[in-house]
Structure formats: structure tokens, C-alpha cells
Amino acid sequence: MSERLRVIIAEDNYLVREGTRRLLEDSDQIQVVAAVSDAAELLQAVSTLRPDAVLTDIRMPPTHRTEGIEAARQIRRDFPQVGVVVLSQYSDAAYATELFRDGTDGLGYLLKVSIGALDEIVSSLRAVVSGRSVVDPAVVERLVEQQVRQSQSPLRGLTSRELDVLREMAEGRTNTAIAEGLHLSESAIEKYISTIFTKLNLGEERRVSRRVAAVLTYLRDPNGPHAAGGSTDTANG
CATH class of the missing domain: 1.10.10.10 (Winged helix-like DNA-binding domain superfamily/Winged helix DNA-binding domain)
Known part of the structure; x- marks a missing residue:
């Protein structure tokens, strides 16, 4: 068996957070070293515990907008050895574009429906720890659609x-x-x-x-x- 990954979970919903913790730990492949409820706690936990990876929601206190994405990018900048998988219930290409704005290495963007697919979550966490990137197929489809729309935009030729x-x-x-x-x-x-x-x-x-x-x-x-x-x-x- 592969060595267990040390992972921090960030999710403001208590039931989802604890359910995800139990799911990951039951796999015998993940050791959840902390489970926090907001981006500030996440950044502090990463700084203190230096995990292998982080699994974080996008929307967390205080504004419930893109705290998870902002935290993910900061973690990759300050602790490049830590992989980050962002979970979202939205297949919006704009979120993925913002997450990957400074690069894709060590970052993943998955939909929350993936939580039930334990093997997918574990393999995604291992992928980002090794420096690779992971993107949910539904999000890739949205990104492709966005590129097509942009290429056809009547405003494209304006300065x-x-x-x-x-x-x-x-x-x-x-x-x-x-x-x-x-x-x-x-x-x-x-x-x-x-x-x-x-x-x-x-x-x-x-x-x-x-x-x-x-x-x-x-x-x-x-x-x-x-x-x-x-x-x-x-x-x-």
C-alpha cells in the first residue's frame, strides 16, 4: 500500500466536512491532519502542519465567494510542495480560469459530486502532490465552450x-x-x-x-x- 497522504480539509459546512473526513480516513490512504471551516484557518493550518495536500471548498466565510480559490493560489505560492484540490458544486469555467491564473501545476478542480467517488478523490490528491493538475471533465467542457465563444465574439477585433x-x-x-x-x-x-x-x-x-x-x-x-x-x-x- 502507498504511504498515506497527510491532508487538510477546508469546508464551512460541518456535516460535509466531517463526512468527507470520515470518507477519506476510511480509505486507509489518507490521514486527515486538520479539518477547518474557513480560509484563514486553512492558511494557518498549512503553515503549521505542512500537509502533503489540501482539499478545499471554493466558497467559505467571510464572503462565501472565492476564498478557497484565493487560498489555493496562496498555498501554491508560499508552499509549492503542497498540492491543492478545490471542490465546487459549480462547473463554471470562470472559477477554473481564476484558479489556474498563475499556473496549473499541483492544482485540481473537481465538482463536489466527486466526493462520493473515493478512488477519484484519492487519485486526484496524489496527482497534485506529484505536481500534476486535475480538472473535472465537465469543467473542461465549459472551458472549451468559453474558448469557442470568445473566438466567435464580434468584439474580438476591437482595440x-x-x-x-x-x-x-x-x-x-x-x-x-x-x-x-x-x-x-x-x-x-x-x-x-x-x-x-x-x-x-x-x-x-x-x-x-x-x-x-x-x-x-x-x-x-x-x-x-x-x-x-x-x-x-x-x-x-
Whole structure:
């Protein structure tokens, strides 16, 4: 039998935390050296106990947003010998992208439904301890879908400055107000808007206002800069 891994569990739900502890310890492959309820306790436990790996939830106190992801990235930065598997009930590509922002080595992203599959959890923990990465297939599918959407985005060809102008247009500002806000001349703004219309294929023959059509294109894009974490900045402006 392989040597037992020393693991810290971080989960704010008591029943889930203790259930996961019992499940892992019953495998005879894992020694749970600590089970904590928030990111601050997790970081302190890692610093004190130096485990082989961490199994953490994403959402924990105090804000229940991305504490687990932030803690995972800090652990990998401060204690690179410690592998981290993040558990989530969401197959949202944005969470995975944030987790792997600084690299994928020693990190895993699994869905919470995997908890019942003990062999999968144990093998994932061993993988991150060895420096490899593990991603749930459902999350990989979301990441691929996101890349396809981004490659097809009508905003992809706009420069950062053109996106700035379009963002101001979407907020209902006039050319004069946009010029003042971006510290540019009004004639420069008019040129940017004309270029935006051209790149978005909004010709003069359209019955709907080109300005309205441009704003609608911006707002309908699921990966546009108005979306949380979204960015379509592909050229220098």
C-alpha cells in the first residue's frame, strides 16, 4: 500500500466536512491532519502542519465567494510542495480560469459530486502532490465552450481604446461626454466610433441606429468586458 497522504480539509459546512473526513480516513490512504471551516484557518493550518495536500471548498466565510480559490493560489505560492484540490458544486469555467491564473501545476478542480467517488478523490490528491493538475471533465467542457465563444465574439477585433469608447456608449454618454471622460478630442471619438461601426459590420443601410446596434452587440456578448472577469482586449489602442 502507498504511504498515506497527510491532508487538510477546508469546508464551512460541518456535516460535509466531517463526512468527507470520515470518507477519506476510511480509505486507509489518507490521514486527515486538520479539518477547518474557513480560509484563514486553512492558511494557518498549512503553515503549521505542512500537509502533503489540501482539499478545499471554493466558497467559505467571510464572503462565501472565492476564498478557497484565493487560498489555493496562496498555498501554491508560499508552499509549492503542497498540492491543492478545490471542490465546487459549480462547473463554471470562470472559477477554473481564476484558479489556474498563475499556473496549473499541483492544482485540481473537481465538482463536489466527486466526493462520493473515493478512488477519484484519492487519485486526484496524489496527482497534485506529484505536481500534476486535475480538472473535472465537465469543467473542461465549459472551458472549451468559453474558448469557442470568445473566438466567435464580434468584439474580438476591437482595440482596447475602441472598447473603452464602446463601453462609454453603452452607458448612454454622448460623444462630448465620452471625449471628456477619456481625455480625447471629440473628433477622435467620432473616428473611433466610425471604426467600431466598420469592424462590427454596421453599415449605413441599417434601419436601426448604428449606435444602438453597436451597444446591443456589446451587451449581448457573454464574454464582453462588461461581463464579470470578461475581457476581449486583443489589440493595442
